[in-house]
Amino acid sequence: MMEHISAERTSLKIRLIKRLREDPSAQGIALISPTMIYLGIFMLIPLLLVVVLSLMTRGPYGNVVYRLNLANYLRLVDMLYLRILGYSLRTAAITTVACIFIGYPLAYYIARIPAKQRSLLLFLILIPFWTNFIIRIYAWIMILRTEGILNGILLNLGVIKLPLDILYTPLAVQIGMIYEFLPFMVLPLYTSLEKIEMAQLEAAADLGAPPGRAFWRITLPLSVPGMVAGSILVFIPAMGMFVVPDLMGGAKTILVGNLIRNQFLTARDWPFGSAASMLLLILTLLVTLVYTRKAGFGEELLI
Amino acid sequence: MEIDLNYAIQLKDVVKKFPNPAGGEVTAVNHVTLDIHHGEFFSLLGPSGCGKTTTLRMIAGFEWPTSGEVYIKGQPMGRTPPYQRPVNTVFQNYALFQHMTVYQNVAFGLEMEHVPGEDIKRRVGEALEMVQLGAMGPRKPKQLSGGQQQRIALARALVKRPAVLLLDEPLGALDLKLRKEMQLELKALQMQVGITFIYVTHDQEEALTMSDRIAVINKGSALQIGTPVEIYERPNCRFVADFIGESNFLHGVVEDIEKENVIVHLTDVNEKIVGTTQEKLVIGKKVIVSIRPEKVRLANQPPLQQNCFECKVVNTAYIGSDTRVIVELGSGQRISVWEQNKISTLDPNAYYARGQSIWVVMFPENTLVLAEDE
Numbered sequence: 001m002m003e004h005i006s007a008e009r010t011s012l013k014i015r016l017i018k019r020l021r022e023d024p025s026a027q028g029i030a031l032i033s034p035t036m037i038y039l040g041i042f043m044l045i046p047l048l049l050v051v052v053l054s055l056m057t058r059g060p061y062g063n064v065v066y067r068l069n070l071a072n073y074l075r076l077v078d079m080l081y082l083r084i085l086g087y088s089l090r091t092a093a094i095t096t097v098a099c100i101f102i103g104y105p106l107a108y109y110i111a112r113i114p115a116k117q118r119s120l121l122l123f124l125i126l127i128p129f130w131t132n133f134i135i136r137i138y139a140w141i142m143i144l145r146t147e148g149i150l151n152g153i154l155l156n157l158g159v160i161k162l163p164l165d166i167l168y169t170p171l172a173v174q175i176g177m178i179y180e181f182l183p184f185m186v187l188p189l190y191t192s193l194e195k196i197e198m199a200q201l202e203a204a205a206d207l208g209a210p211p212g213r214a215f216w217r218i219t220l221p222l223s224v225p226g227m228v229a230g231s232i233l234v235f236i237p238a239m240g241m242f243v244v245p246d247l248m249g250g251a252k253t254i255l256v257g258n259l260i261r262n263q264f265l266t267a268r269d270w271p272f273g274s275a276a277s278m279l280l281l282i283l284t285l286l287v288t289l290v291y292t293r294k295a296g297f298g299e300e301l302l303i
Numbered sequence: 304m305e306i307d308l309n310y311a312i313q314l315k316d317v318v319k320k321f322p323n324p325a326g327g328e329v330t331a332v333n334h335v336t337l338d339i340h341h342g343e344f345f346s347l348l349g350p351s352g353c354g355k356t357t358t359l360r361m362i363a364g365f366e367w368p369t370s371g372e373v374y375i376k377g378q379p380m381g382r383t384p385p386y387q388r389p390v391n392t393v394f395q396n397y398a399l400f401q402h403m404t405v406y407q408n409v410a411f412g413l414e415m416e417h418v419p420g421e422d423i424k425r426r427v428g429e430a431l432e433m434v435q436l437g438a439m440g441p442r443k444p445k446q447l448s449g450g451q452q453q454r455i456a457l458a459r460a461l462v463k464r465p466a467v468l469l470l471d472e473p474l475g476a477l478d479l480k481l482r483k484e485m486q487l488e489l490k491a492l493q494m495q496v497g498i499t500f501i502y503v504t505h506d507q508e509e510a511l512t513m514s515d516r517i518a519v520i521n522k523g524s525a526l527q528i529g530t531p532v533e534i535y536e537r538p539n540c541r542f543v544a545d546f547i548g549e550s551n552f553l554h555g556v557v558e559d560i561e562k563e564n565v566i567v568h569l570t571d572v573n574e575k576i577v578g579t580t581q582e583k584l585v586i587g588k589k590v591i592v593s594i595r596p597e598k599v600r601l602a603n604q605p606p607l608q609q610n611c612f613e614c615k616v617v618n619t620a621y622i623g624s625d626t627r628v629i630v631e632l633g634s635g636q637r638i639s640v641w642e643q644n645k646i647s648t649l650d651p652n653a654y655y656a657r658g659q660s661i662w663v664v665m666f667p668e669n670t671l672v673l674a675e676d677e
Contacts, residue, residue, distance in 0.1 A: 207415055221402045
């Protein structure tokens with residue numbers, strides 16, 4: 001009996017190996033399966049949990065009552081929440097645009113200097129990632145607060161008479177978010193700018209284009225893939241950001257990320273938090289979809 | 304040198320030095336002076352790294368001379384940027400704008416000149432017709448073959464009606480057959496539009512086929528400037544004789560001079576040979592005797608009093624049109640001889656055999672005496 005099972009196992013093993021050797025699609029599945037399993041366990045299942053939870057009800061003690069209903073979603077259709085959502089969209093959009101405007105000249109500069117200095121500058125851009133995010137935000141607090149470094153310098157220079165109130169305002173949140181996401185814009189932009197051949201710009205000059213027009217007609221269009229990829233990398237996490245508004249916005253600025261965080265940790269209303277998460281997810285997907293329909297995914301960067 | 308409006312391009316004593324990454328400077332172009340006539344097909348021919356592309360880039364305006372001056376239609380160019388020069392370039396790898404259609408690529412240069420929309424449409428259409436790609440307007444460059452991309456690059460430059468068209472190894476990326484076709488087509492096109500072409504190439508056959516005149520460049524210097532016939536038949540130095548076609552070289556010392564005829568004592572062979580020269584030589588000067596393989600004759604009996612040497616066949620190669628024979632003189636010096644197969648025969652006795660004794664004949668008018676390179 002035991003022998004029979006082991007013989008059957010061996011033949012199964014042999015058949016499997018044979019299949020893997022000969023069938024390219026089996027090889028593909030085998031190669032991708034670790035990733036699929038990982039994504040399945042750590043993304044798909046939690047996501048399904050959120051979907052299910054969003055359809056449940058909060059119990060009196062913050063527990064989850066398993067009764068299917070759409071009440072959580074209906075609750076979201078409220079000016080208060082819609083305003084938070086709109087405000088989050090606006091903040092993420094401003095962050096993305098500001099990252100393009102600040103990141104573009106920086107990426108352009110890095111892509112144009114000699115290769116040796118390039119790696120140093122790229123390294124400098126990545127250095128902040130070595131430090132804890134919270135610590136870096138506290139550094140910004142030190143700079144922006146009323147008795148902070150920025151006000152100190154401006155007062156000493158006589159630019160202002162009274163200290164500026166920047167910290168704990170929407171502006172501070174915006175500054176913090178732009179700071180946080182800038183590298184995610186610079187790196188893909190750099191990649192696309194660096195790939196533009198000098199010959200393309202020489203051809204433009206040769207055909208009569210002064211540097212300004214060559215930039216608009218050649219450099220800018222050819223760097224669109226990097227801009228799209230950077231925008232996706234900035235916009236999506238910016239939509240869910242809650243640490244920066246917490247620490248730098250005081251209690252005044254609340255984004256959809258804070259709303260969700262509060263539902264789970266403070267209000268202990270997991271179902272409503274899940275519904276808000278779903279709304280955020282759908283909204284982000286929609287915006288990204290519309291955007292990439294127009295501009296592509298930046299897939300040219302991969303070639 | 305006179306600055307003259309009759310020339311399309313003049314280079315006056317142009318030098319270009321680049322900083323060397325390892326320190327110091329590298330001279331890419333070394334005191335080059337050229338006069339290129341209107342409507343001329345002029346080639347810059349030389350091995351890679353000889354400075355021919357740098358010379359072209361200085362005419363286009365991508366580089367500025369360290370010293371000397373480039374004149375376009377008599378105007379000194381100084382540091383005029385490329386977009387203000389009346390020349391256009393066909394780049395080595397075409398440098399087509401990948402994000403634009405073929406039509407947009409060709410229209411680009413006209414848009415930069417603010418040509419009215421209707422004229423742009425007409426001229427782009429004409430330019431595409433000229434390169435026989437009238438239907439390709441809406442395509443992207445990547446959807447075209449190498450030869451087609453090459454034509455688009457040509458149309459994009461010619462649509463601007465430049466005074467001079469600069470071509471930087473434009474056929475280098477094409478396969479041999481297509482390259483030969485394009486050579487003839489380019490030449491025909493040049494005669495049709497009547498624009499001055501300056502053509503950079505390392506391919507001597509290409510230069511000979513297409514050019515009105517050729518400048519042979521090595522190590523930044525223009526060694527010889529002349530028509531294809533002049534360059535091939537009367538090379539002025541060993542490099543030119545060696546780079547264009549093939550040649551046999553024998554070292555010697557001038558023994559006597561009589562007008563164009565020079566008697567040279569061949570040092571390695573220890574024989575006398577009579578040759579012609581265009582250079583001012585003096586008795587006792589070290590020289591190189593150069594003779595092309597197709598101009599050497601083989602004979603069973605010496606037909607002349609001089610310039611005939613007994614030798615042995617060491618190798619033969621039948622290549623169809625020619626039989627290539629390598630003979631060895633008594634001194635061990637080898638000479639390559641190309642015999643045209645003018646008679647169709649299967650008789651093995653009609654061809655030379657290895658080990659056969661024979662006479663090699665170098666007629667004085669085919670035997671060029673060159674000053675030894677410094």
